């Protein structure tokens with residue numbers, strides 16, 4: 001039996017546990033062992049019926065799978081690095097009712113939640129969270145560790161750089177590029193290219209402020225990624 005741990009025992013962690021249950025992973029030879037979390041106040045408690053076991057570095061054994069239950073791109077990236085440093089394997093989750101074109105590609109540790117869609121020639125990088133009912137249409141490229149909230153719509157040919165967070169129901173119009181590290185507000189419609197580390201909101205989206213920069217890896221890495229499940 002392969003062991004799976006969920007990193008992050010918050011709300012998104014619960015959603016991940018629920019998705020594993022919906023996928024009936026036991027019949028495929030996997031077992032959800034429990035949650036890993038840095039917050040000591042959560043240790044030895046139950047979350048969605050599973051134990052919070054402790055810190056990743058103290059619990060994880062080489063060869064175990066880790067599903068990222070973290071909603072912040074920077075910490076998703078860090079979680080994947082910590083997983084690999086301990087010999088763990090980022091778990092790629094393809095949820096129920098996910099529809100994907102035959103040549104859509106996604107990187108290691110990406111999560112496609114219930115009802116997500118990946119269109120022809122779309123590319124999703126490592127550790128990307130594609131939430132429920134997100135539409136990633138044709139020729140879209142999404143960089144590593146991005147977080148796409150429920151009902152996000154990425155129009156044909158749009159590009160989202162590494163480590164962006166896009167709020168519920170936001171739309172990126174065709175061919176538009178959102179550079180790395182951007183935060184897009186819920187309900188925004190992005191009609192123009194956005195510079196790196198901008199926070200943009202509204203319809204049409206306007207840049208309200210800059211967000212703190214953090215170190216990201218190569219933006220184009222996801223181009224060579226493929227499904228690992």
Ligand SMILES: CC(C)(COP(=O)(O)OP(=O)(O)OC[C@H]1O[C@@H](n2cnc3c(N)ncnc32)[C@H](O)[C@@H]1OP(=O)(O)O)[C@@H](O)C(=O)NCCC(=O)NCCS
Nearest residue numbers: 149150166167168183184185186187188199200201202208
């Ligand atoms: C964009 C967002 C990240 C901004 O958060 P913040 O950094 O705390 O910024 P503030 O709340 O200080 O807002 C800054 C300004 O943008 C406005 N604003 C914030 N979110 C907005 C939105 N979604 N649409 C329109 N305007 C918005 C605020 O009213 C404020 O305007 P002002 O400067 O004129 O007063 C947040 O409001 C948001 O939309 N998050 C998405 C949440 C989400 O979808 N989560 C997924 C759950 S599954």
